[in-house]
Amino acid sequence: MRTQVAIIGAGPSGLLLGALLHRAGVDAVILEARTPEYVLGRIRAGVLEQVTVDLLDQVGVGARMHREGLVHGGFELAFGGARHRIDMHGLTGGKSVMVYGQTEVTHDLMDARAAAGLTTIYEAAQVSLHDFDGAQPRVRYVKDGATHEIACDFIAGCDGFHGVSRASVPAGALQTFERVYPFGWLGILSDTPPVSHELIYTHHERGFALCSMRSMTRSRHYVQCSLDDKVENWSDDAFWDELRRRLDPAAAEALVTGPSIEKSIAPLRSFVAEPMRFGRLFLAGDAAHIVPPTGAKGLNLAATDVSYLGSAIAEHYQEKSDAGIDSYSQRCLRRIWRAERFSWWFTSLMHRFPETGAFGQKMQAAELDYLVNSVAASTAMAENYVGLPL
Ligand code: FAS
Ligand code: PHB
Numbered sequence: 001m002r003t004q005v006a007i008i009g010a011g012p013s014g015l016l017l018g019a020l021l022h023r024a025g026v027d028a029v030i031l032e033a034r035t036p037e038y039v040l041g042r043i044r045a046g047v048l049e050q051v052t053v054d055l056l057d058q059v060g061v062g063a064r065m066h067r068e069g070l071v072h073g074g075f076e077l078a079f080g081g082a083r084h085r086i087d088m089h090g091l092t093g094g095k096s097v098m099v100y101g102q103t104e105v106t107h108d109l110m111d112a113r114a115a116a117g118l119t120t121i122y123e124a125a126q127v128s129l130h131d132f133d134g135a136q137p138r139v140r141y142v143k144d145g146a147t148h149e150i151a152c153d154f155i156a157g158c159d160g161f162h163g164v165s166r167a168s169v170p171a172g173a174l175q176t177f178e179r180v181y182p183f184g185w186l187g188i189l190s191d192t193p194p195v196s197h198e199l200i201y202t203h204h205e206r207g208f209a210l211c212s213m214r215s216m217t218r219s220r221h222y223v224q225c226s227l228d229d230k231v232e233n234w235s236d237d238a239f240w241d242e243l244r245r246r247l248d249p250a251a252a253e254a255l256v257t258g259p260s261i262e263k264s265i266a267p268l269r270s271f272v273a274e275p276m277r278f279g280r281l282f283l284a285g286d287a288a289h290i291v292p293p294t295g296a297k298g299l300n301l302a303a304t305d306v307s308y309l310g311s312a313i314a315e316h317y318q319e320k321s322d323a324g325i326d327s328y329s330q331r332c333l334r335r336i337w338r339a340e341r342f343s344w345w346f347t348s349l350m351h352r353f354p355e356t357g358a359f360g361q362k363m364q365a366a367e368l369d370y371l372v373n374s375v376a377a378s379t380a381m382a383e384n385y386v387g388l389p390l
Pocket of ligand 2: 045046047199220294295296
């Protein structure tokens with residue numbers, strides 16, 4: 001088989017890149033290790049920046065998002081038993097975020113790709129990348145017991161943190177930066193009404209908690225948990241009891257519990273691999289970087305990576321120029337590091353770090369007090385949360 005771009009991974013990065021390339025008249029094939037059902041079963045991000053909303057509109061998959069998504073102009077920070085609203089809309093001159101689950105974004109992109117008759121090869125095993133340091137890269141994979149090869153002009157590594165693409169880069173060609181946090185997030189999805197009409201991020205002596213949602217009838221909640229915690233150790237009741245103990249009185253009162261649809265523990269890390277281009281191989285999304293989910297940046301960074309990559313590849317074919325390709329990594333990394341900083345800062349502020357002791361807790365309390373009582377500090381938080389300009 002031959003194509004212009006071989007995309008590894010059919011998560012949001014790969015699917016959105018495929019849609020952007022299709023719109024630009026560039027042929028691409030996506031190779032995905034798992035089944036569509038497995039990909040859709042992973043419950044992940046919940047908040048889209050306007051830049052991401054615009055990209056989904058640009059590729060024609062925004063209709064259901066605008067119908068079912070929730071536009072939020074603010075969120076609340078809870079600490080010391082009280083809640084403080086960050087008025088994003090007011091502080092950023094009218095900007096907002098869209099609450100619409102990654103599962104739905106992925107579903108919409110999958111449906112659009114299938115409707116356009118574009119090729120996605122699911123359950124592609126043993127994917128391997130070849131000759132991407134030359135002008136004729138190739139990708140091999142096994143499907144139904146047979147080995148197949150795709151000749152292409154470019155390879156887009158959209159295969160996430162544990163994928164094969166970054167692992168295929170020669171040792172020493174990559175510099176990585178990492179911070180692993182000493183805790184995880186235990187998340188639950190339930191068909192219960194959200195605690196409030198906006199998200200509530202809670203700083204509590206027992207640990208961080210987040211009350212989020214997927215709709216006004218489906219909630220997504222998280223509590224900080226230890227790294228050696230196991231999801232099987234947490235009954236639904238144990239989760240709801242712990243969440244209630246961390247919430248402010250009004251939120252605890254408003255909490256409606258119910259059976260979990262999904263329950264999982266996610267580790268938290270900050271990670272960046274530099275550069276993001278190796279000859280004809282480009283890394284995008286979680287294949288190149290990871291942020292702790294506190295700042296709701298992971299999916300949004302993936303979207304801007306592939307926006308830059310899609311434009312660069314289209315420019316190569318349409319204008320016979322490699323300016324975009326040559327500047328891809330540098331252009332992505334400036335935005336990535338600013339989002340890494342915000343996600344690290346918000347995570348450091350809101351979570352319990354026993355190792356920092358009483359002084360560390362006093363620093364967190366003082367920063368929270370300053371944050372909610374300073375227009376300048378709240379504005380800085382708001383502009384990072386809605387997403388910095390491209
Ligand atoms: P993904 O990991 O989503 O997709 C990569 C795809 O590549 C997968 O479908 C995988 O099966 C496939 N793949 C892997 N190896 C392959 C191979 N060798 N061959 C072929 N295919 C291969 N972000 C937020 O903003 N908020 C959150 O609350 C949040 N929670 C998260 C929880 C978890 C457990 C994780 C892991 C991430 C979370 N994220 C969150 C971040 C997440 O949303 C990512 O940013 C987003 O999924 C990035 O999308 P992709 O880059 O497409 O990577
Ligand atoms: C979610 O709804 O899953 C979510 C929302 C905001 C975050 C993290 C996760 O910061």
